[in-house]
């Protein structure tokens with residue numbers, strides 16, 4: 001199988017080395033002989049780690065996807081354009097496509113799926129979510145007939161590394177972020193990771209697969225980790241929780257009507273939950289199914305070699321697909337109602353800093369009461385002339401909690417409101 005590769009950066013370069021060095025062993029293990037015959041890049045003069053690229057490199061990506069000597073196309077450029085146009089041209093030219101492009105698939109996934117189905121070619125993207133973890137295949141093949149109720153995930157290694165460092169070293173967010181940048185786990189501009197954009201794109205892909213629905217990244221409620229401080233993490237740990245940036249895709253039923261709620265936000269997760277043990281740059285997803293029960297997939301969510309490994313698996317699958325006979329079947333994605341975050345029912349952890357004087361607690365409690373948010377527990381720590389108060393609520397509706405926060409902001413005695421944590425699991429006390 002002759003492969004045309006679009007992009008030779010972190011992942012592309014690792015894929016070239018992997019296939020060049022292990023083609024014989026891969027053929028022995030899989031029955032498929034792969035050869036990367038052309039590689040399109042933007043800058044032909046840039047140094048690359050892979051050897052023997054002369055004669056294969058080109059800056060003519062469009063020529064590559066239309067080349068009749070290419071059987072399969074791998075897109076590892078990233079972003080929306082030119083990646084989208086190139087994938088469409090490759091599919092129309094009768095080539096199956098493998099991509100790792102979460103941004104594109106979480107934006108235009110349904111359109112690309114429909115095109116692939118109409119030309120009876122594969123569009124595979126295992127590497128777009130969770131790097132080396134075979135979760136796309138698990139959701140779309142192994143669990144294809146399963147009624148999945150909920151998928152929880154830790155799908156961003158950068159934020160998981162930062163939160164793990166803050167917990168283990170009792171350090172600040174700024175120090176942990178700095179260290180992540182130095183170690184190469186975070187970009188110099190970390191916005192996509194720390195504000196939750198990357199996790200939201202992956203959550204949209206997970207929800208689309210788990211519920212066979214058309215979910216885009218704009219449908220995902222998103223809140224990042226920048227408001228989390230070490231005191232939040234210490235408080236959570238005293239109560240038996242860890243703080244994680246959690247990706248949640250869940251399906252709800254009201255009578256016969258089905259809806260989906262998709263969200264990414266920091267959460268307090270009880271330490272007994274299997275996802276609570278996922279530390280550092282590792283990723284995992286935890287699936288709750290009607291018949292399968294609970295299952296978890298864990299592994300390396302990023303990095304050139306782990307991501308290239310997932311691309312390789314897709315290439316072998318696509319190569320075998322080309323040899324298959326019979327019709328290609330891909331279920332069309334359904335339109336399912338998306339629930340706004342306002343409708344979420346959860347327990348919440350709310351931190352406020354207030355002036356430490358009499359009467360303040362009564363006015364704060366009054367705001368909670370007016371909005372029907374019932375307090376389950378409260379902890380107060382004195383800070384010079386102020387006090388830091390942490391509330392954990394009983395089950396409450398998000399819209400009522402947001403109204404409570406708005407009411408608290410109006411109180412003159414409230415100096416600061418910390419990051420809001422949604423709570424999963426019961427506390428130890």
Ligand SMILES: NC(=O)c1ccc[n+]([C@@H]2O[C@H](COP(=O)([O-])OP(=O)(O)OC[C@H]3O[C@@H](n4cnc5c(N)ncnc54)[C@H](OP(=O)(O)O)[C@@H]3O)[C@@H](O)[C@H]2O)c1
Nearest residue numbers: 007008009010011041042043076077078100101302303307
């Ligand atoms: N890195 C990871 O750990 C990881 C993990 C999971 C998924 N992914 C996904 O994998 C994809 C690739 O990521 P990466 O980290 O390998 O990106 P990268 O290092 O930035 O590499 C991008 C490559 O695309 C090439 N390129 C850019 N514009 C092009 C154009 N117009 N025509 C031809 N080539 C072009 C670049 O060429 P030059 O080299 O000449 O500049 C470069 O080789 C992205 O979709 C990313 O989201 C990455």
